[in-house]
Amino acid sequence: xxxxxxxxxxxxxxxxxxxxxxxxxxxxxxxxxxxxxxxxxxxxxxxxxxxxxxxxxxxxxxxxxxxxxxxxxxxxxxxxxxxxxxxxxxxxxxxxxxxxxxxxxxxxxxxxxxxxxxxxxxxxxxxxxxxxxxxxxxxxxxxxxxxxxxxxxxxxxxxxxxxxxxxxxxxxxxxxxxxxxxxxxxxxxxxxxxxxxxxxxxxxxxxxxxxxxxxxxxxxxxxxxxxxxxxxxxxxxxxxxxxxxxxxxxxxxxxxxxxxxxxx
Amino acid sequence: xxxxxxxxxxxxxxxxxxxxxxxxxxxxxxxxxxxxxxxxxxxxxxxxxxxxxxxxxxxxxxxxxxxxxxxxxxxxxxxxxxxxxxxxxxxxxxxxxxxxxxxxxxxxxxxxxxxxxxxxxxxxxxxxxxxxxxxxxxxxxxxxxxxxxxxxxxxxxxxxxxxxxxxxxxxxxxxxxxxxxxxxxxxxxxxxxxxxxxxxxxxxxxxxxxxxxxxxxxxxxxxxxxxxxxxxxxxxxxxxxxxxxxxxxxxxxxxxxxxxxxxxxxxxxxxxxxxxxxxxxxxxxxxxxxxxxxxxxxxxxxxxxxxxxxxxxxxxxxxxxxxxxxxxxxxxxxxxxxxxxxxxxxxxxxxxxxxxxxxxxxxxxxxxxxxxxxxxxxxxxxxxxxxxxxxxxxxxxxxxxxxxxxxxxxxx
Numbered sequence: 029x030x031x032x033x034x035x036x037x038x039x040x041x042x043x044x045x046x047x048x049x050x051x052x053x054x055x056x057x058x059x060x061x062x063x064x065x066x067x068x069x070x071x072x073x074x075x076x077x078x079x080x081x082x083x084x085x086x087x088x089x090x091x092x093x094x095x096x097x098x099x100x101x102x103x104x105x106x107x108x109x110x111x112x113x114x115x116x117x118x119x120x121x122x123x124x125x126x127x128x129x130x131x132x133x134x135x136x137x138x139x140x141x142x143x144x145x146x147x148x149x150x151x152x153x154x155x156x157x158x159x160x161x162x163x164x165x166x167x168x169x170x171x172x173x174x175x176x177x178x179x180x181x182x183x184x185x186x187x188x189x190x191x192x193x194x195x196x197x198x199x200x201x202x203x204x205x206x207x208x209x210x211x212x213x214x215x216x217x218x219x220x221x222x223x224x225x226x227x228x229x230x231x232x233x234x235x236x237x238x239x240x241x242x243x244x245x246x247x248x249x250x251x252x253x254x255x256x257x258x259x260x261x262x263x264x265x266x267x268x269x270x271x272x273x274x275x276x277x278x279x280x281x282x283x284x285x286x287x288x289x290x291x292x
Numbered sequence: 293x294x295x296x297x298x299x300x301x302x303x304x305x306x307x308x309x310x311x312x313x314x315x316x317x318x319x320x321x322x323x324x325x326x327x328x329x330x331x332x333x334x335x336x337x338x339x340x341x342x343x344x345x346x347x348x349x350x351x352x353x354x355x356x357x358x359x360x361x362x363x364x365x366x367x368x369x370x371x372x373x374x375x376x377x378x379x380x381x382x383x384x385x386x387x388x389x390x391x392x393x394x395x396x397x398x399x400x401x402x403x404x405x406x407x408x409x410x411x412x413x414x415x416x417x418x419x420x421x422x423x424x425x426x427x428x429x430x431x432x433x434x435x436x437x438x439x440x441x442x443x444x445x446x447x448x449x450x451x452x453x454x455x456x457x458x459x460x461x462x463x464x465x466x467x468x469x470x471x472x473x474x475x476x477x478x479x480x481x482x483x484x485x486x487x488x489x490x491x492x493x494x495x496x497x498x499x500x501x502x503x504x505x506x507x508x509x510x511x512x513x514x515x516x517x518x519x520x521x522x523x524x525x526x527x528x529x530x531x532x533x534x535x536x537x538x539x540x541x542x543x544x545x546x547x548x549x550x551x552x553x554x555x556x557x558x559x560x561x562x563x564x565x566x567x568x569x570x571x572x573x574x575x576x577x578x579x580x581x582x583x584x585x586x587x588x589x590x591x592x593x594x595x596x597x598x599x600x601x602x603x604x605x606x607x608x609x610x611x612x613x614x615x616x617x618x619x620x621x622x623x624x625x626x627x628x629x630x631x632x633x634x635x636x637x638x639x640x641x642x643x644x645x646x647x648x649x650x651x652x653x654x655x656x657x658x659x660x661x662x663x664x665x666x667x668x669x670x671x672x673x674x675x676x677x678x679x680x681x682x683x684x685x686x687x688x689x690x691x692x693x694x695x696x697x698x699x700x701x702x703x704x
Contacts, residue, residue, distance in 0.1 A: 240343060257348075
């Protein structure tokens with residue numbers, strides 16, 4: 029490998045991630061920008077004044093709700109997904125294929141059907157229009173991902189380490205903390221990250237189950253993103269993507285070095 | 293994707309209709325007619341959740357910065373806007389709530405609705421009941437207008453209250469096209485002589501669909517015919533001619549008609565970027581607004597066809613299980629007040645056309661409406677009103693949308 033190859037890749041990847049944001053930033057700061065000009069002809073803060081001015085209180089409130097819902101969903105998804113992934117990865121049992129298909133179902137069935145079908149039950153169970161209900165419906169979409177990520181992690185995981193630790197007198201708690209957690213940490217982070225981002229971008233299920241009482245960021249912003257007002261759409265997209273990007277960069281730190289594959 | 297989703301919604305609707313039909317319907321109402329002072333009294337302290345399309349910053353500002361503080365000051369009602377991408381999602385939600393027997397304490401108190409969604413809601417008993425006649429400001433509305441009395445051919449019957457009106461206009465840039473074609477006939481000719489410079493959004497998009505209805509009226513020759521009656525043979529013939537004409541035009545469209553923009557905002561972008569020479573809008577003041585916001589150059593203007601363009605009215609409705617019905621009625625009434633209608637018509641605020649008839653106002657307000665500067669690219673109201681065509685009933689609309697997809701898009 030040529031000596032310049034690795035640094036080039038290291039720089040190309042973040043560049044590829046950042047490039048699409050440049051037009052967003054330009055649009056959000058433009059006042060007039062007509063074809064065929066390469067950049068905005070006049071600059072202005074109209075879009076940002078809208079986002080932070082009249083819509084500001086709504087957007088900040090929904091930002092907090094989004095963070096709350098996505099964080100709880102991500103943690104719950106990993107906590108439920110890990111034992112399932114471990115069972116699928118380490119053991120062979122009757123009906124394994126059928127069960128894994130069941131786990132995949134929420135991804136295969138169109139989200140609108142899942143959300144509307146669950147809505148009926150959630151109304152009967154008084155879960156509709158509650159945070160618990162919204163987190164539960166997000167979990168139906170997140171769980172398949174965290175289960176399948178953890179399945180992959182555990183199929184490359186050697187449980188002999190646990191046996192060794194136990195024979196040396198470690199308690200179950202110590203095994204979890206000192207063996208399982210360190211070995212599966214990158215996988216856990218990936219599963220959590222997937223779940224967080226999926227929950228972060230849920231629109232339809234939040235609208236139907238949350239019913240306007242739970243107003244996450246997508247509820248506030250998606251209508252504006254599709255509107256014809258490019259500066260506002262640009263500003264709003266940045267507001268939407270930025271927190272998710274921060275979470276991604278933060279967790280990327282843990283993904284380097286040891287890969288998701290785990291240790292044999 | 294949108295196609296798939298809509299077919300799913302239709303399936304669910306049919307199921308719901310069957311199930312609700314079997315279970316039998318508990319109709320709302322029956323209680324004695326409340327009086328307006330009672331309603332005002334009960335509305336005090338209520339929080340009204342208004343579900344509405346939230347894709348237009350100016351509409352959002354009008355609701356959050358003007359209506360909300362005003363109704364709080366005047367009536368002690370808190371107004372909470374819930375912006376949605378498409379109100380049909382909210383109608384689907386109501387369908388499920390109906391099915392689950394959730395007949396009270398619903399979260400939706402008021403929704404911005406018209407056309408197909410109103411029809412679906414009305415047919416499935418998703419609406420609170422006739423309330424429009426209770427509102428004092430209803431006297432300012434001209435209910436004799438076909439586009440107010442019938443919402444896309446569906447009798448309103450007081451189930452929703454109007455709050456604005458709209459009419460299709462063609463948008464062009466005087467620098468590029470000094471004298472635009474004034475009739476549909478001339479536009480068709482223009483398209484043939486200027487290949488690649490025209491297109492329309494693909495139905496079932498709202499704006500694309502209304503353009504197809506203009507073509508339908510053009511080949512049929514009589515827009516008013518469809519208001520009172522339905523003639524199967526005549527429809528089949530005119531619809532066939534519509535598809536035939538659009539198929540012939542396709543090679544002269546943007547990208548030779550192999551693809552169509554998916555929304556009016558995409559169409560507006562193509563127009564602003566100079567890829568096409570006309571945009572179509574269902575909002576007469578949109579071009580002025582876009583000039584103000586720097587989205588269109590100052591030389592942009594609008595026109596309507598000599599034979600007229602399609603107009604409609606948009607409404608607010610209250611769902612069957614709304615928790616704060618009185619508050620919702622007070623807001624519906626406030627939206628019809630001369631004050632709110634005037635504010636809404638100001639192009640600096642929004643520029644939406646009034647739902648009330650200025651002739652029914654006192655001299656003072658009437659003069660204010662007449663003096664209002666509607667923006668440089670907006671046609672004067674008397675010109676718009678002289679060139680109005682009614683929307684056909686929504687079953688015609690749906691058939692044309694399906695036919696367009698089959699014959700024009702897929703060329704069968």
